[in-house]
Amino acid sequence: MKCYLPLALIGLQAISGLAYSQATTGTAGSYPNHPVTLVVPFAPGGGTDIGARLIANKLTQKWGQSVIVDNKGGAGGVVGADVVAKAKADGYTLLFGNVGTQSINPSLYKKLPYNADTAFAPVSLVAELPFFLLTSPSFAPKSVKELLAYAKANPDKVTFASSGNGGSPHLSAEVFSAMAGVKMTHVPYKGGGPAMNDMMAGHVNILFASVLESVGQVKSGKLNALAVTTKTRSSTLPDVPTISESGLTGYESGSWIGVLAPAGTPQAIINKIAADVKEAVQQADMREAFSKQGANPIGSTPAQFKALIDSDLKRYAKIIQEKNISID
Numbered sequence: 001m002k003c004y005l006p007l008a009l010i011g012l013q014a015i016s017g018l019a020y021s022q023a024t025t026g027t028a029g030s031y032p033n034h035p036v037t038l039v040v041p042f043a044p045g046g047g048t049d050i051g052a053r054l055i056a057n058k059l060t061q062k063w064g065q066s067v068i069v070d071n072k073g074g075a076g077g078v079v080g081a082d083v084v085a086k087a088k089a090d091g092y093t094l095l096f097g098n099v100g101t102q103s104i105n106p107s108l109y110k111k112l113p114y115n116a117d118t119a120f121a122p123v124s125l126v127a128e129l130p131f132f133l134l135t136s137p138s139f140a141p142k143s144v145k146e147l148l149a150y151a152k153a154n155p156d157k158v159t160f161a162s163s164g165n166g167g168s169p170h171l172s173a174e175v176f177s178a179m180a181g182v183k184m185t186h187v188p189y190k191g192g193g194p195a196m197n198d199m200m201a202g203h204v205n206i207l208f209a210s211v212l213e214s215v216g217q218v219k220s221g222k223l224n225a226l227a228v229t230t231k232t233r234s235s236t237l238p239d240v241p242t243i244s245e246s247g248l249t250g251y252e253s254g255s256w257i258g259v260l261a262p263a264g265t266p267q268a269i270i271n272k273i274a275a276d277v278k279e280a281v282q283q284a285d286m287r288e289a290f291s292k293q294g295a296n297p298i299g300s301t302p303a304q305f306k307a308l309i310d311s312d313l314k315r316y317a318k319i320i321q322e323k324n325i326s327i328d
Contacts, residue, residue, distance in 0.1 A: 028268035031091055035066040038259075040096045041080025043073040047129050047212045047293065051257045052096040054289055055126060058280035069096075076166070076327065077101035078112060085114035089264035091273065095120065098129075099168050099255045103312035107320045108166040109327050120260040122305040124274040126281060127295040129255040131172055131208045131229040132218065133243060138202040144227050144246035147206070151182035158184040161204040163192040166325050172208040172229060172253035174319045176243070179251055199223060210255065211236050211294025229253040236294045257295075258305055274302050 036059070040052045049071065056067040072080035081101050087093035095101075097120075106116035133144065141147040151158045160177075162170035165188045177184050187204050189195040192213055199207045200222050211234050217223040218237065227243040228234045231252055243251040259277055261270055278299030280286055290297040300308075320326075 028266070028272040031269050031272060032063050032065045034092070035068055036063075036091070037068050037070050037093045038096050039080050039084050039093065040069055040071045041073060041077035041083075041101055042071065044071050047210050047255070047295070048096060048098050048257050050212070050293055051126055051129075051290070051295065054286060055096070055259070055277060055280060058283070058286060059276060062276055062280065076105060076108070076164075078105060078109065081105075081119075082113045084260070084262055085119035087262050089262040089266075091261060091265050091269040093262065094123070094273070095260040096126075096257065097260050098257045099312055099316075102258075102260070102309045104166065104168060104171060104316050104320075106313060107317040108325065119263055121263050121265050121270055122302050122309055123259040123261055123270050124277040124302065125256060125258040125298050125300040125305045125308060126277060127257055127290050127297045128230055129257060129295050130211050130234050131169065131254045132211055132214050132225040132234075132237075132240065133176070133227045133229065134196075134199060134207045134209055134214055134218070135205060135224045135226055136199050136202045137221070137224060139205050139224075142224065142226070144241075144243055144248060147226060148180050148182060148247060151177075151180070151184060155183045156185050158182070158206065159187050159204045160184050161187050161189060161195040161199055161207040163195055163209075164188055164190060166320070166327055168253070168255045169195075169208040170325075171316055171319055173206070174323055174325075175253050175315070176208075176248065176251065178319065178322070180248055196223075208253070215294055230296070232296075234294060234296075235291050256298075256308070258300075270302055274300070274305075 038052055038056050040049050042048050052069050056069050059067045072083055077100055081095060084093055084095035141150045160173045192209055195207055198204050215236050218225045225240045227246045228240050229243055233242055281297040281299040287297050
């Protein structure tokens with residue numbers, strides 16, 4: 001005995017089938033239809049984590065789905081990055097990476113648990129995180145030109161602190177010394193806090209540190225900011241010149257933060273996330289929030305973000321190889 005379904009029910013089944021197909025194939029039309037996890041490969045509280053939470057809140061509002069920040073720190077960002085590299089490529093597990101995870105670690109670590117060249121699909125740059133070139137008040141040079149003159153006259157006597165061997169503050173100083181043709185002595189610490197404390201105590205001469213973590217000490221007079229590392233001045237302290245305009249033309253360094261997806265994620269989903277991230281960071285409240293953290297909100301296309309990652313990868317690989325820097 002044949003059973004015939006009403007046309008209306010057939011129509012509902014067709015619509016339901018289409019929705020299921022969209023949900024399982026990950027088309028942009030249905031994305032996202034359940035919560036998204038944004039993996040931050042560092043502990044809570046740093047610049048990368050703060051940026052991730054700002055973006056997560058905006059995307060939650062935009063999408064009507066929760067964007068959950070999941071901190072998975074360890075091994076300079078490698079642990080969290082590996083989680084995303086091995087996640088399903090459907091847009092529901094994303095990486096909130098930075099210059100360290102994407103452009104430094106591939107050269108710094110002899111072995112990674114994933115192929116850095118093929119594991120991720122860049123989605124969008126979110127913001128630049130400028131560094132200040134800091135000195136203690138007791139250190140004689142009060143400008144970049146004076147620092148370079150002092151360093152040239154006193155090879156290896158200028159000490160520069162860093163938050164750890166191979167991190168972006170360390171490599172920012174190495175790029176600086178290489179471009180200037182000066183020799184300085186590296187003093188690595190286990191974190192930015194101890195490095196900054198020794199700077200304020202006058203035990204080391206200079207330190208490259210993010211605007212976020214150093215602006216309070218600069219404003220209080222505990223540290224001097226000789227220059228900022230990005231192409232343009234920081235809106236946080238606009239009177240501080242760039243290194244490039246201070247005597248080392250062409251210098252640029254610092255960190256950045258951005259969104260990446262597992263390789264193989266449908267391009268339509270990548271493009272949607274990129275467009276929504278760019279829209280988010282261009283909103284007035286977001287620009288103000290990032291500026292308060294010392295960051296320059298950007299937003300970009302996937303292609304633009306990939307070009308930045310590749311450019312920094314080549315630049316830092318050269319310094320890491322020349323200075324024979326490694327973690328393992």
